[in-house]
Amino acid sequence: MRFAIMGSGGVGGYFGARLAEAGHAVTFIARGEHLAAMRRDGLEVSSIEGNLHLDSVDATDDPREVGEVEAIIVAVKAWQVREAAEAIRPMLGPETLVVPLENGVEAADTLAEALGEAHVLEGLCGILAWQEAPGHIRHAGVSPFVRFGERDNHPSKRGERLKAAFDAAHGVTAEIPDDIQAAVWSKFLFICAMSGIGAITRAPIGVTRRLPETRELIEAILAEIAAVARARGIALPADAEARALHFIDALPAASTASMQRDIMDGRPSELESQNGAVVRLGREAGVATPVNALIHAALLPQECKVRGGGESHP
Structure with missing residues (x-):
């Protein structure tokens, strides 16, 4: 699958790196020194699940350069979700999935209001990770997991396809709960x-x-x-x-x-x-x-x- 990671800090950087390691096409949306380091040196992940270094990554601060993707992982801070929703519009195709991994309970509502219900899945993750330095993510605790699903809990092929993408990644457990x-x-x-x-x-x-x-x-x-x-x-x-x-x-x-x-x-x-x-x-x-x-x-x-x-x- 072709992914965009909106917010490439501890959460987005970790899960995006694992997806890229599994062979998926991943573009990281980042900025400042973190972006410069990724463009220059790739992305390093120090993890209790096993270290990882991506020598080369696709990274940009402009979503308009990315084009349409199949899935967008929104991993910005919760208070940045509304702004992120507007920024990711250029990456949306008719079938693009948008999955929030924020702390809180309102991110999916905000995304659905801005982008339309059809694009948005409910989502969450568990991980203790942070950006230790530009281009370097530290995962220090919690076995990383993602959980997502249709907002009304109906089974869907697109949800299963997203789960299969995460299932192929090392150091990540993916689940579609009965009640998201x-x-x-x-x-x-x-x-x-x-x-x-x-x-x-x-x-x-x-x-x-x-x-x-x-x-x-x-x-x-x-x-x-x-x-x-x-x-x-x-x-x-x-x-x-x-x-x-x-x-x-x-x-x-x-x-x-x-x-x-x-x-x-x-x-x-x-x-x-x-x-x-x-x-x-x-x-x-x-x-x-x-x-x-x-x-x-x-x-x-x-x-x-x-x-x-x-x-x-x-």
């Missing part, structure tokens, strides 16, 4: 809890899951998210919160979430798409979310500042 919406919210449970607790404490997950006081906060975040999901008609499994906590407990002790790292480094973050979204979606569903509201409020002044908004809301 429940899968997206199940992933959101643990990543939002991990992001929120990490961002307000500035501590790795090994510390916050061990201390009784912060572990109680993690459990409260999970309970609020699950309540919002169920109020919105998401068929979460009865043990979804326990599964999320088990996943958190299994992470390497030094693990941090990308939202936490962005906040600690003074960069714009996914606050509004994670804990902020819990508060907003909970309000719409009539569900109280006091712990997520506190996290959101505590982090909001810094978020406004780094976005240049002073005291205004981002």
